[in-house]
Amino acid sequence: MKYDVTKRTAPKMPNLGKGTECLQILLSQVSKTMHEPLVPMLFPALGAQVCGAEFQYPDLTWKELCGQMANLVAESGGNKGQLSYLVEAICRSSRAHDEEELKKLVEWQKQMKTKGANKDKPARPEVAFWFPPADVTNAAFLQNAMGCENLGGKTQYLNLPEVEMADRICGGHKQISQMLRNIYDRQRIGALRATADGVTGNPILRVNLTISSTPFTTRRFYRNDLHNGTFGRMVFSYKPRTSRDGRIPRLGKFTDEFYEKLDKYLVRLDATKGRFIIKPLNKLADKLAEDMASMADLVDDDVLWDMSKRALVSGWKAGALMWVLNGQTWTKSMGELVEWLVYHDIWSKMQIFADLLGKDADQVSEAQRNGPKNMLDSLPDTFNEKQLEALRTSLGKSPEGTNSQLRNWKSRKFIEYSAQTGLYSKTEKYRGK
Numbered sequence: 001m002k003y004d005v006t007k008r009t010a011p012k013m014p015n016l017g018k019g020t021e022c023l024q025i026l027l028s029q030v031s032k033t034m035h036e037p038l039v040p041m042l043f044p045a046l047g048a049q050v051c052g053a054e055f056q057y058p059d060l061t062w063k064e065l066c067g068q069m070a071n072l073v074a075e076s077g078g079n080k081g082q083l084s085y086l087v088e089a090i091c092r093s094s095r096a097h098d099e100e101e102l103k104k105l106v107e108w109q110k111q112m113k114t115k116g117a118n119k120d121k122p123a124r125p126e127v128a129f130w131f132p133p134a135d136v137t138n139a140a141f142l143q144n145a146m147g148c149e150n151l152g153g154k155t156q157y158l159n160l161p162e163v164e165m166a167d168r169i170c171g172g173h174k175q176i177s178q179m180l181r182n183i184y185d186r187q188r189i190g191a192l193r194a195t196a197d198g199v200t201g202n203p204i205l206r207v208n209l210t211i212s213s214t215p216f217t218t219r220r221f222y223r224n225d226l227h228n229g230t231f232g233r234m235v236f237s238y239k240p241r242t243s244r245d246g247r248i249p250r251l252g253k254f255t256d257e258f259y260e261k262l263d264k265y266l267v268r269l270d271a272t273k274g275r276f277i278i279k280p281l282n283k284l285a286d287k288l289a290e291d292m293a294s295m296a297d298l299v300d301d302d303v304l305w306d307m308s309k310r311a312l313v314s315g316w317k318a319g320a321l322m323w324v325l326n327g328q329t330w331t332k333s334m335g336e337l338v339e340w341l342v343y344h345d346i347w348s349k350m351q352i353f354a355d356l357l358g359k360d361a362d363q364v365s366e367a368q369r370n371g372p373k374n375m376l377d378s379l380p381d382t383f384n385e386k387q388l389e390a391l392r393t394s395l396g397k398s399p400e401g402t403n404s405q406l407r408n409w410k411s412r413k414f415i416e417y418s419a420q421t422g423l424y425s426k427t428e429k430y431r432g433k
Helices: 021-027 032-047 082-090 092-114 138-150 165-170 173-184 215-225 256-271 279-299 302-325 332-353 385-394 399-411
Strands: 053-056 069-074 156-160 207-213 235-239 274-276 415-418 423-426
Touching: 021 032, 021 082, 021 256, 021 302, 032 069, 032 082, 032 156, 032 207, 032 235, 032 302, 032 332, 053 302, 069 173, 069 215, 082 092, 082 156, 082 207, 082 256, 092 256, 138 156, 138 165, 156 165, 165 173, 165 207, 173 215, 207 215, 215 332, 235 332, 256 302, 279 302, 279 332, 279 399, 302 332, 385 399, 399 415
Parallel strands: 053 274, 069 207, 069 235, 156 207
Antiparallel strands: 415 423
């Protein structure tokens, strides 16, 4: 395992090398301190530009690049707003498309007003907004999903500057869990019902979503959905509070030259159609799945294990996007970034929800949160069964799980047992992790 998510320090992002040029172009326009927090947030906006392409996951299922959701978490005044500038740069063609769609609606509304009561009313034009406004209502969101489905299955993308705006889109906070899960899993919207205009449709939800929020509002928003798979489907990117350096962060100038460079990559997303198998990406995903299991064994945490499965899918989708942006070619740097994205997501979740989600979780301060603990690191190089049992008890874990954990560590070659001394020792493989 390359990264340790049990530490308070964030996993350090690898250098962006060959194959990540599009990301480098985008990051050139934001302050340096926002590079790591913003990288995971770019993929939902980029993925929304791909329509009509599927990629084979290692489990042999085919996945589109919709269903990507990411939540940027930082304190108030933490420069979360810089995300919106990058989003607007990526979605310029969507904005232009939506302006034409809006003109159709405005013209239709004018005709409706000029028609008398006894005259035939013109039918509402079929429109689909690719980049709807953040304050879209649930009814408009569902109607737009049907429009996107009818006009080619385009992914709509939303950027919400406040997490509470998701309530409006989903039709209330009680519907949040079901809606977000349906978005992630590319399910049908469940909107089939009779209306005065006839029977509405039931399209597949093709949506990508980014949200910005503070730690407090994030914990309050998700606190009832921490165990049902909802928050696991959301990628989190956490920026801890930084020192008071008294410097105002700078934005780029977004020049014509910048847009020309960016558009050379965005056109590749729009042109990608068909089915693809990215063998090196799938090989990496298999390796990361093994690493996730090892990580969960070290902390003996099923929640961490369950969470890592969806973090891996999200990282894999980011890898597929980079492969497309790089002219359908894989590089070592892209693989390193995918690996970091997976661990950064899990680390961010641990920093925000570490007290998991216990009672009064929204009242716990940042300093009080305790993440998963690598128990093997907490033991001496040579130890006995009773020492692990005592450690498990101190962490609130059952002593009955001691033997099972020792077996897991031995099978992964993290430790070895000496029958002569009755002691366990950390292996060279583990020491060099």
